[in-house]
Amino acid sequence: MGQLNRITQEPNVMGGKACIRGMRVTVGMVVGQIGAGHNIDEILADYPYLEREDIMQALRYAAWLSEEREVMLANA
Numbered sequence: 001m002g003q004l005n006r007i008t009q010e011p012n013v014m015g016g017k018a019c020i021r022g023m024r025v026t027v028g029m030v031v032g033q034i035g036a037g038h039n040i041d042e043i044l045a046d047y048p049y050l051e052r053e054d055i056m057q058a059l060r061y062a063a064w065l066s067e068e069r070e071v072m073l074a075n076a
Contacts, residue, residue, distance in 0.1 A: 004064075006057045018061060020054045030058040 008022045018027040025047065033043050040055050 004057050004061050006054050007061045018058075018065075020050060020058060023049070025050065025054075027058045027061055030055055031062045034059065 006021050007027060008019050009016055010019070010022060013019055013022060014024055014026055019025060020027070020030065030043065030050075033046075034040075034055075038046075040052060043055060044050055044052065
């Protein structure tokens with residue numbers, strides 16, 4: 001997965017959702033902005049406390065998460 005040192009998950013921040021550097025900005029929000037057609041520069045203008053690497057790591061995390069599979073194991 002590579003290093004994702006800007007992605008945090010804390011139970012007391014946004015209900016434990018994956019966030020950017022412990023802030024109340026979720027990975028889902030960033031990915032949703034990209035999906036809605038906003039580019040990185042627009043997101044950075046709207047959220048000046050974010051950095052380009054925050055957005056890149058959010059996208060890498062979302063890509064990694066979408067490839068994950070949960071495998072149900074038979075009871076032993």
